[in-house]
Amino acid sequence: MTIKAVYMDNAAATRLDEEVLEAMMPCYFENYAVATSEFGYSQGLEAREILADARTRLAASLGAEPGEFIFTSGSTESSNLALKGVAKALGDKKGKHIIISSIEDFPVLHSARALEKQGFNVDYLEVDEYGLINTEQLAELLTDQTILVSIQHSNQEIGTIQDIETIGRLCREKKVLFHTDATHTFTRVPLDVGKIPVDLITVSAHTIHGPKGIGGLYIRKGTQIAKIMDGGYQEFDLRAGAENIPGAVGFARAVDLVSDEENARLKEMRDKIIELILAKIPHVTLNGHPEKRVPQNANITFHYVEGESITLHLDMYGIAVSTGSACFSRSLEASHVIMGIGGDHERAHGSIRFTLGRYNNMEEVVHIVDTMAKIVGNLRLISPLGKEGGV
Amino acid sequence: MAFPYNEIVLEHFRNPRNVGTIENPDGKATEGSPACGDMVSVYINVEPETKKITDVKFESYGCASNIATGSIITELSKGKTIDEAKKITWKEASEALGGLPPIKAHCSVLAIEGLRSAILNYEEKHGLVTSKEATTEEVVRKRLKRVMNPMKGLDMVATNLVKSVEVKDGVIRVVVDLPEDHQFAATIKEEAKERLENLWDIKEVNIDFVK
Incomplete structure (x- = not known):
């Protein structure tokens, strides 16, 4: 079999599973009504039940009650609501102190910065070389003014998994709300709200072969949070707007389709990418933690070459991956994650993120590594640095 | 596309x-x-x-x-x-x-x-620099703007690494606001020297660091 195109940017978006689409279709063509109030017409009442069923299944996947899960348009909205909603509910009542990590994804990072401009005090926890926060440092920073701690379950770029159990426990002891962005761990790494003291969880369908434009926020019962978008009374009056019922149904189906076997298979491919690259290509550095990382992520810096040059060459082979190089970003800023783990611009410059999904296979893994070896070798030949890397 | x-x-x-x-x-x-x-x-x-x-x-x-x-x-x-x-x-x-x-x-x-x-x-x-402008503190600072501060990704002047500049009798002395044993001291020293040592009226370039 000849390999045509290889897509390994599944942290950015995933191919929709046909079974997900099948589940969604009736919501577009058979019963396309919005969920009405309990006094509505038949189709509206049925839509209401369909939505309730999707909600129940999604909540159950986190060990939660249906009333604790609301639908949003995706991770960005979920994290905005978590941070700004809690700030709105507790800012005047309890305090204006928030703690996040310095390597959070932009929805959390930029929501925190927006709140700072409104007078909130934000502490940005530094991380170690693997991307892990120091829980002792967190404990020291918690005060009676602290209203929220937001630490991601895993990192979007380097895949490092935080110890959210310890973080949650520390927050619970101090009666501080704890939000975690689980966009890249949901269904891939176990997360049960009955076992882990977390109050708010951001999840999304787009990373697990579900539809784009649908996400969710778990909100533990009794959590003080205010709505931030005005409109109707949907989603327990926390998120206004007509519900995306096809999206919700597709999201629930996408969760059903992830299995332990699949996660084991992703982990095998991830380990193979890392193993082969470390063995075949000199002057490389693994970014993130060797063990505490999500099964679908490998992130490696190829020294002496630049990331956009690599991705452009890969693109000519039909291979899609992403890089933390400043030249690749919209803001021309090097990855704040690579810089956050003590990397310098040089480490970010040549960093490549491979993220696996359901439709990748081992043949593609071998192919991508061979292609990388060729491209990196050739780019090193024209680089003023690292001559010995050429092939 | x-x-x-x-x-x-x-x-x-x-x-x-x-x-x-x-x-x-x-x-x-x-x-x-x-x-x-x-x-x-x-x-x-x-x-x-x-x-x-x-x-x-x-x-x-x-x-x-x-x-x-x-x-x-x-x-x-x-x-x-x-x-x-x-x-x-x-x-x-x-x-x-x-x-x-x-x-x-x-x-x-x-x-x-x-x-x-x-x-x-x-x-x-090759001694071909035609505009024999005397090297001043200004000239030195202008040249140092081409030396990058690796910690910031911006030049060493913009990031306030240049503590002082002195030009006297063909000798330049630049004091860099970093300790001598800093991770990037050696690179910065080398790059700064390279930018300055070919100036036509300069015999010696000293890049020093703060104690």
Whole structure:
């Protein structure tokens, strides 16, 4: 079999599973009504039940009650609501102190910065070389003014998994709300709200072969949070707007389709990418933690070459991956994650993120590594640095 | 598909011309620094009578536009006199490539600066700097603006690393606001020295660090 195109940017978006689409279709063509109030017409009442069923299944996947899960348009909205909603509910009542990590994804990072401009005090926890926060440092920073701690379950770029159990426990002891962005761990790494003291969880369908434009926020019962978008009374009056019922149904189906076997298979491919690259290509550095990382992520810096040059060459082979190089970003800023783990611009410059999904296979893994070896070798030949890397 | 690069750029990116180094070149320079982002080295040989560039090579540690611009400037400058080559602008290089995305100006302008600096390096080495402007604190600071602070990705002047500058009797003394044993002290010292030691009226360059 000849390999045509290889897509390994599944942290950015995933191919929709046909079974997900099948589940969604009736919501577009058979019963396309919005969920009405309990006094509505038949189709509206049925839509209401369909939505309730999707909600129940999604909540159950986190060990939660249906009333604790609301639908949003995706991770960005979920994290905005978590941070700004809690700030709105507790800012005047309890305090204006928030703690996040310095390597959070932009929805959390930029929501925190927006709140700072409104007078909130934000502490940005530094991380170690693997991307892990120091829980002792967190404990020291918690005060009676602290209203929220937001630490991601895993990192979007380097895949490092935080110890959210310890973080949650520390927050619970101090009666501080704890939000975690689980966009890249949901269904891939176990997360049960009955076992882990977390109050708010951001999840999304787009990373697990579900539809784009649908996400969710778990909100533990009794959590003080205010709505931030005005409109109707949907989603327990926390998120206004007509519900995306096809999206919700597709999201629930996408969760059903992830299995332990699949996660084991992703982990095998991830380990193979890392193993082969470390063995075949000199002057490389693994970014993130060797063990505490999500099964679908490998992130490696190829020294002496630049990331956009690599991705452009890969693109000519039909291979899609992403890089933390400043030249690749919209803001021309090097990855704040690579810089956050003590990397310098040089480490970010040549960093490549491979993220696996359901439709990748081992043949593609071998192919991508061979292609990388060729491209990196050739780019090193024209680089003023690292001559010995050429092939 | 709206691809950001046109075919000419992609062609130069895929098959860059005149890549490599020249042994004992008449002039050479490196712009940018590995710690901040893109970096490009340019090497030239110059015919002493006609002052024509007989050979030019480049190396790039950069993105596609950096590589493509490095490639095109070697083609544009070869055979030209150094005075003609000095006048090649980013706009001309970009036009020769059929246009570059404006957001990529900062990556590609490095190649132009590399060529100009290589020529300047040649001129300084051969006593050809015509405007014999006396080296002042201003001149030194201007040159230090080309030395990158690897921690910030910006130059050492903009990031307040230059504590003081003194020019006296052909001796420059720069004090860098970093401890001597700092991780980047050695790189910064070397780069700063390289920028200053060829000034026509300078005999000695001292880069010192704070205690």
